[in-house]
Amino acid sequence: MGDPLFFLESRPQYRLSQGPSHLLQSVIAAENLTKTFRDKKRGLVRAVTDVSFHCQPGEIFGLLGANGAGKTTTLRMLATLLEPTKGSATIAGYDIGSHPQDVRRSIGFLSGSTALYGRLTAKEMIRYFGQLNGITGSTLQQHTNELIEQLEIGEFQDGRCDKLSTGQKQRVSIARSIVHSPPVMIFDEPTSGLDVMTSQTIMAFIEQCRSDGLTVVFSTHIMSEVERLCDHVAIVHHGKIAAEGTVPELRSQTGESAMENVFLKVVNELEAENV
């Protein structure tokens, strides 16, 4: 299989002029995002506390943290799936609280757990999400055909999604997430549970998004992915941002070279402070 993502080169580039002028510098701006929820056993749980960060155009911003650190909750708030208890965020100039539908139209969302509709064919799946994003008629036809050709979905485009291999499903998921050409991509542990080959496809796709000027927010607990992809990293622990910076900056701050050690040092220091 050739480079499955070369199609992105021909896609229209995201223009900053699409958003309001005061947000030209940050395509994603999160301010004090906080999420609490009530749990029967644990009482009031603070899943995310005062998380703030900014993503510049064409940047990959990584949220690095262990399971349960609050990464998914943060991304779900950005994607308007969860309503913040406190704080706010804008994506492509749209406020997540007041313009949730515009925010959703501006993002592509891909996670390791998002599945496909088993009884739809690959082509129907792509078309459905194009239609949900308001694309119709010949534009939808053109987008769908381009994605089918460029992601090499053609040979299984009429096959039902539940009959596809993991790699094929992942290609359809990618097509589904970018059919509406969003300026922002959100990836929530996208390689979780995938084999090495399929993970590489996803990683290449994320890199291609950056090359095309898309802004990417990406959560993971895999250090090698952070080192390879992220321009900016926020280490999240117990719902808070414990450290933030570029990978070299974080290395310098902690005096560690391996990303794993950087992470552990930041987390241990925070634990020690809390004690």
Add this chain to the structure above:
Amino acid sequence: MFKHSLSLVVFKKEFLESIRDKRVILGVIISPLLVTPLLMGTILFFAGKKEIEKRQAIIDIGIVENGSFSELTNWLEERESTKTSHFPTKEEASQAIQDRTIRAAIVVSKDAQTQYQANGSAALEILFNASNENSINGLSRAQRLIRQFDEFALEKRIRAESLPESFASPTEIETTNLATSKSTGSLVLGMILPYLIVISAAFGGIQTAFDLCAGEKERGTMETLLVSPASREELVRGKLLTILLISLIASLCAITGILAPLAFGLELFKDLVGDQISFDLLSILWMLLLVIPLALFTSSLLLVISSFARNQKEAQTYILPFISVVLLPAILSSVLGAESNIYTAFIPVLNISLTMKQIFGNLSEPLYFAISLSTSLLYAYLAMRLATALFQREQILFRT
């Protein structure tokens, strides 16, 4: 415009997926259109056949008489449908019943002949075994035979006393049925069809409803859908419309499954509805109209259950209250008369079911109809609002 078109986009996709679901096709279309009529036909065929065999069969009846009532025994022996066997004692006749060589036995008292000849009543005893279906049948045959003998004997006594034939019948009754065979058929259909329509409309959407919400959570597609620009209301509307349509198809198939064999005049079904099988097309159309608010109500309830449940298995455990809400009024409607108290028009499911019954019975009650229709629409709206409210709650949507 955009909002409506997104509901339509969701609906088209959900409907396409639903009709590709083999479980839905089997439960909603194949079963009511083919399996139910076949099953009913088979049951009625064999039940009818057995009944005919039961009526025509020559049955073995024992007699314990010892010459004390020859007039009865001679009369019995002349019957072609009966084969009589004589037993010297009651114990031996009892043993023969237990051994199933005879079905029942008539034990004649010693002074039976004397009593009979003196215009008195001859004492008879019938032995049978209530744990044996054939023996119970033998009992009813023996009773019928004795009643026939009584008529024969009474006629003889009247003749002997030179009394008029009317002596044994102080009154003479003649009944005149004002109903046409068509309306008789409608009455029977009116008892069966509303029940059937309510059940099929309510239960026909279960599989689809569970698949559309609880199933989405289970398979991990819900997050993919929620991150699309479609609003929660649009998603609920699209999903609800799908469940509604599947429920209506289920109902239509159930009606067709029952009416088609009747329309073709199958002999097996003819016995159920009278000599002339016919039904008013207008009544059927009214019923189809009435089933819409009912199906909207039950579809919304199913969507509420499905939205609340973590997965399809959990949804199945919540279905019991729903079954009660639907089944009890449906059963009640088949027992209650069409002219019911106006208060019943406020009870969901029961009101529509009874209105259907009234339509079939040519009973025009505009007030009942209006209340029934408007309250059903109100309940459907409230259930729909509840489903939408649940769909807004992130605790519900992200329960795993």
